[in-house]
Each structure stands twice: as structure tokens, then as C-alpha cells.
Amino acid sequence: MAKNKINITLENITEWLCSTGYLFPRTQIELSRLNKLYPEVKRDTKDEQVDPFKILENSRERKPINLETSANRKEDYSDLRMAARKSEGLPKHIVEKMKKKHKNNGGDKSEN
Template sequence: MAKNRINITPENLTVWLRSTGYLFPRTKVELSRLNKLYPEVKRDTKDEQVDPYEMLENSREREPLNLQVSENIEEDYSGLRMAARKYEKLPEHIIEKMKKKHKNNGGDKSEN
């Protein structure tokens, strides 16, 4: 089985720094190591689409956020309401608080 050994010494420290991109590579060996570590990135943006002045001046137009609430909000929370109603191990003071809140909101009059 191969052993994972890294032999960095003061003599070859600059070679390691150049091969990993912390310094500019000087030889073809250092450049090939750097290319193995960082393969070429393929961009999906064309050069014509990038405006450096917008980036420098921060003048691009921002798209507004869509913060619409779901139209089916009642359906979204119906499962939570049923869980709260059917849960039998709630403390008595919480059940009383729920009943009081339900009564104040004009809820079902049959639950007294």
C-alpha cells in the first residue's frame, strides 16, 4: 500500500510554494504541478456579457426579491393545527392558554 508522505524541507519550500500557486511558477515542472492542482475552469459567461465598469462602480441594476406569501397558507398550516389539537401530553397551562386564545379570537363556541 502506498504511503502518503510529504517531504517539505527548507531547501524545497520555494518549489512547493511555486507548485501550489502561492508564488509564480518558474519551471515547466512547477507549472505542470500547478495545472494538476487547479485545472482550467470553464466559464459559461461570454466576455461580451461582462461589463467591468458596472463591477467597479457597483452600478448594476438589482432584481427585486419576490416575497409573495403562498395563497394556500391555510392548507400549509392545517397539519400543524391538527398536531397541536391531538397532542395529549401538553401541560395544562398551555392547554388553558390555547382555549383562552381560541375563545378571544371568536373561534368555535362548542369548546368550553
């Protein structure tokens, strides 16, 4: 059975708080522990693209996100499914790749 091991004591509570970011790190060891715990995040946006005044004034333009799936998607995919089943309109290298994968998956044995 696993032992309940508590590493935090009254003597090292401040060191733990500094190493985990609840307090500012005081030593290089605490700073390296904090950096290991929270690695640097790489941002996609550049500083020039962010307007802090729009954020503070709550005047930035918000774009709604459409989470509904469209009925047109199913229709779009139906053409691809039929092309894959009938092998019509597909390039030859794709048809060969599909046949090879079908053989490797233990599909139709009559094609040997």
C-alpha cells in the same frame, strides 16, 4: 499506525510554493503541478456580456433572490399526487410504468 510524513523541507519550500500557486511557477514541472492542482474553469458567460465599469462603479442592477417557498407550490403538486393515486388523467404508458415499478419494488402481490 500511519506515519507522519513531511515532504516539505527547507530545500524544497520554494518549489512547493511555486507548485501550489503562492508564487509564480518557474519551471515546466512547477507549471504542470499547478495546472493539475487547479484545472481550467469553463465559464458560462461571454466576455461581451461583462461590463467591468458597472462592476467597478457598483452600478450594476442586482436582482433579489426569493428563497421563500410559495404556498401555491403545494397546491400545484396536490393535483399531481391525486392523479398518480387515482390514475386519472395520466397517459397509459405512464400508468403502465408505475405498475411495473410497483411490482418490482415488492408492492401489491395480488396483481400477479
